[in-house]
Amino acid sequence: MNAAHRQPTETKFEPLLQFEMEMGTFLSDWHHCDQLSTYMARMISHNRTDPLRHSNFFSSALNELLEVSFRGGSPEGRIGCAVYRQGPKERVKLSFPCPPGQRQFFREAVARTNGNDAYARYLDALSTDLAPSREVVLLDLAINFDAEIRLEEQDPPSITIVVDLPLEGIVS
Amino acid sequence: MSTAMLAAPFQAEFDANSQEFSFAGVVRPRSVDEIAQSISMFRNAIEEARGVLYINVKRLAQMNNTAFHAFSRVVLDACRTRSDIRFVVVTSSVVGWTERMFRHLGKIEPQISVEVYDSKFYPGQAFVEDTSFIPILRTQTKMTWRHERKILPRHGMRPGITMADICCGIGDFAVLVRKEFQPARIVALDHSKASLAYARDVASNFGISDIEYSYGDASEMLLEDNQFDLVTCRHSLQIFNQPDLLLKELYRICKPGGRVYITNEKNSHCLGEPRAQSIQWTYNEVAKLFAHFEMDVELGPKSRRYLADAGFDDILVESFMVTNQDGDPQDFADIITAWENVYAGEMAVKRGDPPEFIERFRQGFRDHIFAALHPKGYAGWPIWAASGRKPL
Numbered sequence: 001m002n003a004a005h006r007q008p009t010e011t012k013f014e015p016l017l018q019f020e021m022e023m024g025t026f027l028s029d030w031h032h033c034d035q036l037s038t039y040m041a042r043m044i045s046h047n048r049t050d051p052l053r054h055s056n057f058f059s060s061a062l063n064e065l066l067e068v069s070f071r072g073g074s075p076e077g078r079i080g081c082a083v084y085r086q087g088p089k090e091r092v093k094l095s096f097p098c099p100p101g102q103r104q105f106f107r108e109a110v111a112r113t114n115g116n117d118a119y120a121r122y123l124d125a126l127s128t129d130l131a132p133s134r135e136v137v138l139l140d141l142a143i144n145f146d147a148e149i150r151l152e153e154q155d156p157p158s159i160t161i162v163v164d165l166p167l168e169g170i171v172s
Numbered sequence: 173m174s175t176a177m178l179a180a181p182f183q184a185e186f187d188a189n190s191q192e193f194s195f196a197g198v199v200r201p202r203s204v205d206e207i208a209q210s211i212s213m214f215r216n217a218i219e220e221a222r223g224v225l226y227i228n229v230k231r232l233a234q235m236n237n238t239a240f241h242a243f244s245r246v247v248l249d250a251c252r253t254r255s256d257i258r259f260v261v262v263t264s265s266v267v268g269w270t271e272r273m274f275r276h277l278g279k280i281e282p283q284i285s286v287e288v289y290d291s292k293f294y295p296g297q298a299f300v301e302d303t304s305f306i307p308i309l310r311t312q313t314k315m316t317w318r319h320e321r322k323i324l325p326r327h328g329m330r331p332g333i334t335m336a337d338i339c340c341g342i343g344d345f346a347v348l349v350r351k352e353f354q355p356a357r358i359v360a361l362d363h364s365k366a367s368l369a370y371a372r373d374v375a376s377n378f379g380i381s382d383i384e385y386s387y388g389d390a391s392e393m394l395l396e397d398n399q400f401d402l403v404t405c406r407h408s409l410q411i412f413n414q415p416d417l418l419l420k421e422l423y424r425i426c427k428p429g430g431r432v433y434i435t436n437e438k439n440s441h442c443l444g445e446p447r448a449q450s451i452q453w454t455y456n457e458v459a460k461l462f463a464h465f466e467m468d469v470e471l472g473p474k475s476r477r478y479l480a481d482a483g484f485d486d487i488l489v490e491s492f493m494v495t496n497q498d499g500d501p502q503d504f505a506d507i508i509t510a511w512e513n514v515y516a517g518e519m520a521v522k523r524g525d526p527p528e529f530i531e532r533f534r535q536g537f538r539d540h541i542f543a544a545l546h547p548k549g550y551a552g553w554p555i556w557a558a559s560g561r562k563p564l
Contacts, residue, residue, distance in 0.1 A: 030202040034234075049372065052359070052386040052394050053268065056233060060269045063200060064237060126244055127280045131204065132237040140237055144272040170268060 013091050016044045018082035023097055024075045033070055036081070037063035044083050044090065049172040057167045061145045062092060065163060068134050069096040072106070077158060088168035093152075095160040106159055109135040110151045113142040146170060184210040186217040191224060193217045196231035199239045211242055218250045221257060229274065230264040230289050230392045244277055251281040259284045266363070266388045289389075306342055306370055308510035311503050313344045316406075316435070316555060318499070319492040321352055327488060327559035328431035332356050333401035336425060338390050338418075339408035343371025346383050355402075359395065361388040391417050395425045402426075406435040409478065413466035419482040426562045432484065433559040438472040444543030444551040451543065454536020458515055464523050472556030484560025496544035496551040504544045504551055512537035 017040060026032050041059035048054040062081075069079060077097035084091040098106065112118060112135060122139040129136065141147040145165055152160040182199040186192070193214060201207050218225060227247070229235075235243075247259055261277065263270040265288050277284045329335075331354045337346045340360035350358055360383055362368055368385050375383055388394060390405070391414065403426045409415035422432045439462070442455040462469040471478070476489045496504040516534045525533070544551035 034198070034200045046384070047381070050368075050386050051384045052361075052388065053266065056267060056394055057269055060234060063234070067200075067236060067238075123276060123280055126241070126276060127248060129241070130245065132241040136241075137237050140273070143276075144269060 013084035013086040016083045020080040023077050023079050026079045033066040053171045064137050074099045089166045092163045095158045097157050098159045113149045191221050192226040194228040198234040200236040204242045224258045227261045229270050251283045261286045315494045327433045328402045335402040336400045338405045342367045359384045361386045363389050398427050401430045403432045410436040410469045410471040411467045428564045431559045435557045436471040439469040441554045444540045447539035450536045450539040475558035479560035486561040489558040491556045494553040505541045508541045
């Protein structure tokens with residue numbers, strides 16, 4: 001489904017929480033990924049059916065996204081992360097400055113999460129790769145968290161990864 | 173915000189006796205180098221193992237893809253070089269992402285299988301988690317609450333505290349506590365999805381939205397260390413086959429200086445007049461029956477020892493007797509009827525008891541009901557309430 005088709009539902013997502021920080025500050029400590037994902041997960045999960053388990057699930061997914069931006073972002077500019085909710089879904093919009101050389105990589109990696117061979121690629125990577133690539137991390141979100149992932153590029157040099165996570169249905 | 177505040181430390185352990193390698197806590201390394209020691213330990217465990225190696229991830233709260241990939245790599249490589257070994261990954265139904273992530277390994281290598289650990293692993297748990305038991309649980313709480321509301325302040329209950337009710341069942345205790353004592357935060361955890369569904373439904377009907385009901389295994393909780401001023405766990409150590417393990421978890425989540433409050437029974441001390449002898453015989457048999465299913469319904473007076481062994485100080489133990497004079501005697505009789513149905517109708521049958529034993533067994537419950545409803549009768553159900561403080 002492309003972004004244009006999704007436009008009408010966009011308004012139904014209610015904002016819950018967002019943060020912004022200098023990319024340089026974010027990149028100064030790897031533990032920021034863990035700390036931010038844990039904190040945000042707790043905040044947005046408090047009124048879910050099972051706050052504890054929802055928070056655990058959401059933190060897993062958000063941490064992976066933040067790690068992607070940590071490994072693939074450039075130090076100039078700002079990182080922004082906003083979480084929205086629509087019924088049983090949370091939407092994460094993660095924006096970060098991305099070097100031009102990596103934009104195509106992200107386009108392809110996101111496109112592959114929607115491909116028919118997504119699961120085969122994921123298993124193949126698990127089976128043979130020495131370490132997980134950022135593509136595998138996105139496949140992990142699609143396969144293990146039932147995430148729908150797309151990319152927005154309206155604000156170069158930043159890119160925005162948009163991830164819809166239907167965790168309430170999985171957790172409860 | 174320090175990392176230590178948020179992340180539980182990561183632990184990797186190998187138990188050579190049971191050939192079980194356990195991962196616990198939070199592991200989110202930037203590179204494999206950060207977990208090289210654990211990886212090496214894991215490799216050595218695999219080299220040492222024969223037959224089946226269990227990989228226990230029940231208490232693995234978080235693992236990023238870097239770590240997952242590294243540990244998976246070790247297992248998958250071992251499958252390719254060791255046709256003589258099998259791996260069983262034991263995940264938890266509570267930590268849902270582990271089940272989803274680890275299951276893929278079995279798709280890659282048939283030597284790897286994934287088992288989901290949940291309440292069915294507890295002997296006898298099914299008897300007390302049957303949904304037909306729900307109405308009686310409500311009646312039980314109604315009758316014990318008359319006593320507990322008076323004694324709870326002695327055990328650390330006060331307005332504004334953060335508390336957790338572990339093994340909360342149908343959540344009625346949490347609702348009563350919220351109304352009576354107004355704690356600032358209540359987390360209520362249980363591993364019966366049916367009970368939790370009922371609890372959420374009741375809370376919703378009463379417009380209560382601030383009790384955090386959570387599905388969880390009391391012996392492997394996702395809750396972090398040192399969180400709660402008061403941790404309550406009622407009538408549960410006695411139906412758990414490893415009460416010391418459960419108590420260790422209650423201790424862990426309690427704040428230093430906070431208290432853990434437990435209630436348990438000594439079923440053989442249930443009593444009644446008239447027909448005392450028949451009643452006494454049946455309840456002695458109840459204790460034996462539960463012991464057969466690895467549950468100790470005689471635990472009440474042992475609370476002091478359990479709390480001391482778990483490391484608590486300032487231990488306070490008291491007992492109260494729920495009787496047919498607490499409100500409507502029919503309530504008491506209804507509880508006994510439910511006990512008869514489960515203990516004689518299900519548990520004794522499952523143990524393979526002969527019909528003549530079951531008949532005599534049932535008679536004691538009926539005599540207890542007779543005593544409860546008799547205009548001059550007396551029927552009692554004793555409960556031990558105890559709490560200990562986690563040292564500062």
